[in-house]
Amino acid sequence: MExxxxxxxxxxxxxxxxxxxxxKYEREDSETDLLAFYEDRAGRxxxxxxxxxxxxxxxxxxxxxxxxxxLKLTNDGTKVLWPQPSDDPEDPQNWSNHRKTVQLIVITLAxxxxxFDSGVGIAAIFALAKQYxxxxxxxxxxxxxxxxxxxxxxxxxxxxxxxxAIWKAxxxxxVPGFLVGCTFAPNLKTFAAMRCLTAVFSxxxxxxxxxxxxxxxxFHLQARKLNVWTMGFIISPFLSPFVFGFLVxxxxxxxxYGVASIYGAVVVALIMFFGEETLYDRSIKPVPPRPTTGIxxxxxxxxxxTGLKMAKxxxxxxxxxxxxLNVLWRxxxxxxxxxxxxxxxxxxxxxVTMAVFLGxxxxxxxxxxxxxxxxxxxxxxxAVLIGEITSHYMNDWIQGWSIRRNKGVFEAENRLWACYIAxxxxxxxxxxxxxxxxxxxxxxxLVMGWGISEVAVMIYTVAIYAYCNxxxxxxxxxxSSLLNLLRTLGGxxxxxxxxxxxxxxxxxxxxxxxAAIVAGxxxxxxxxxxxxxRYLRERFSI
Numbered sequence: 001m002e003x004x005x006x007x008x009x010x011x012x013x014x015x016x017x018x019x020x021x022x023x024k025y026e027r028e029d030s031e032t033d034l035l036a037f038y039e040d041r042a043g044r045x046x047x048x049x050x051x052x053x054x055x056x057x058x059x060x061x062x063x064x065x066x067x068x069x070x071l072k073l074t075n076d077g078t079k080v081l082w083p084q085p086s087d088d089p090e091d092p093q094n095w096s097n098h099r100k101t102v103q104l105i106v107i108t109l110a111x112x113x114x115x116f117d118s119g120v121g122i123a124a125i126f127a128l129a130k131q132y133x134x135x136x137x138x139x140x141x142x143x144x145x146x147x148x149x150x151x152x153x154x155x156x157x158x159x160x161x162x163x164x165a166i167w168k169a170x171x172x173x174x175v176p177g178f179l180v181g182c183t184f185a186p187n188l189k190t191f192a193a194m195r196c197l198t199a200v201f202s203x204x205x206x207x208x209x210x211x212x213x214x215x216x217x218x219f220h221l222q223a224r225k226l227n228v229w230t231m232g233f234i235i236s237p238f239l240s241p242f243v244f245g246f247l248v249x250x251x252x253x254x255x256x257y258g259v260a261s262i263y264g265a266v267v268v269a270l271i272m273f274f275g276e277e278t279l280y281d282r283s284i285k286p287v288p289p290r291p292t293t294g295i296x297x298x299x300x301x302x303x304x305x306t307g308l309k310m311a312k313x314x315x316x317x318x319x320x321x322x323x324x325l326n327v328l329w330r331x332x333x334x335x336x337x338x339x340x341x342x343x344x345x346x347x348x349x350x351x352v353t354m355a356v357f358l359g360x361x362x363x364x365x366x367x368x369x370x371x372x373x374x375x376x377x378x379x380x381x382x383a384v385l386i387g388e389i390t391s392h393y394m395n396d397w398i399q400g401w402s403i404r405r406n407k408g409v410f411e412a413e414n415r416l417w418a419c420y421i422a423x424x425x426x427x428x429x430x431x432x433x434x435x436x437x438x439x440x441x442x443x444x445x446l447v448m449g450w451g452i453s454e455v456a457v458m459i460y461t462v463a464i465y466a467y468c469n470x471x472x473x474x475x476x477x478x479x480s481s482l483l484n485l486l487r488t489l490g491g492x493x494x495x496x497x498x499x500x501x502x503x504x505x506x507x508x509x510x511x512x513x514x515a516a517i518v519a520g521x522x523x524x525x526x527x528x529x530x531x532x533x534r535y536l537r538e539r540f541s542i
Contacts, residue, residue, distance in 0.1 A: 043537045180261050184254070210229070242378055384458050434512055
């Protein structure tokens with residue numbers, strides 16, 4: 001739906017009118033210019049063209065008369081589509097809602113795999129210690145600490161160029177095999193090696209999801225869809241302790257890794273039969289056609305041959321690695337990464353150590369049975385679902401409210417308003433959880449503390465991913481892999497000190513200090529970005 005040319009008189013008296021922008025983007029090839037505008041104006045976009053009385057007044061002031069007249073809108077005419085879709089039916093922005101939803105479901109199920117597989121060791125921690133004649137501390141180190149550190153660094157290198165070959169399905173093919181190796185491992189060394197390899201090759205979907213969402217969905221829907229994808233990897237570390245906790249209580253622990261390998265194989269099959277490559281080279285004019293079609297295209301894409309043929313149009317692996325450093329040093333990215341590392345890291349630390357707190361006899365733990373411990377992990381699962389629903393509607397409302405307030409223009413810093421809702425929830429949840437563990441309060445208090453904190457983590461994470469995504473529209477892969485790297489490193493470092501600290505000084509001090517650190521970072525980072533974020537974007541964005 002395009003506006004008529006008769007209504008295109010530009011209001012050059014508008015405070016946001018930019019004469020340079022008008023001249024820069026009014027060119028013959030308007031599609032290329034609009035893509036350049038979308039990428040150059042990182043974090044500030046015209047979204048609602050009808051916010052003022054005269055249609056397209058704010059859009060024309062931002063873009064210029066000729067360019068604004070050619071903007072493509074949603075079917076109801078209330079939103080400008082960014083990036084502007086091409087006329088090519090193979091452009092993922094033009095796919096049907098059903099086709100997009102299938103891809104979103106598949107990549108969300110794939111994003112569950114890494115932390116789901118990691119969490120199997122939590123459910124089987126006591127059984128593994130008995131099987132291999134060692135302590136739960138040693139098993140915890142092997143399954144959730146240094147192995148995750150090692151695999152995260154190597155896996156991060158794999159994630160750096162992980163967009164092609166339908167989300168690197170080839171790497172996921174190896175995961176079920178390594179889990180089978182864990183299932184039948186005759187000794188601890190073999191088990192540790194298989195666990196490490198599992199983690200290395202399963203990390204890609206937790207980075208490629210941001211690519212897939214931004215490839216398919218326009219700007220005004222991206223936060224809503226990111227909410228679904230982030231729910232997948234936030235809920236995943238709780239699913240396996242919950243499901244396999246009951247299984248390990250009644251059967252051999254090896255069954256838990258066997259079932260996990262079956263889940264991985266099912267996801268690989270879904271990718272092979274239903275997954276589609278969403279990478280579309282819209283920045284190249286003319287857009288290079290697919291090298292092959294039909295079943296041959298699918299097979300070659302799965303094998304990586306399509307990527308090799310199209311490599312001449314795309315950045316090299318070396319430039320991909322360098323671009324991560326180029327994004328990392330940007331001030332508004334660096335402070336958000338630090339904030340995310342601590343707030344999600346402490347939450348992951350709870351997941352890793354909670355099985356120890358619940359299953360260890362007093363005075364450290366609750367001495368719950370295997371069944372009770374497994375049931376306890378239903379708490380964060382329900383909490384993440386509540387956080388997903390809350391974040392879904394809250395982010396939509398914040399986006400709409402900020403667009404109306406800014407006369408049709410959206411600024412990335414408005415994403416961070418959601419953090420103010422999560423801020424008191426995070427503090428309350430951690431303090432209640434710490435008091436519950438230290439003073440052995442009722443199960444209700446434990447559930448409330450753990451649940452409230454996980455709702456806050458869900459809200460925080462979606463807001464931060466959406467903010468970084470808006471600020472770096474050219475670098476979705478770098479943003480996603482850096483956030484995932486810091487989130488993982490921060491989380492599994494907590495497991496090193498959380499239980500020993502609680503044994504010495506009590507869980508209330510542990511969780512209270514962690515809540516205080518996150519609260520301090522919030523006060524230092526979020527208000528500062530909202531006050532100076534526009535300047536930082538204009539000065540330092542790529």
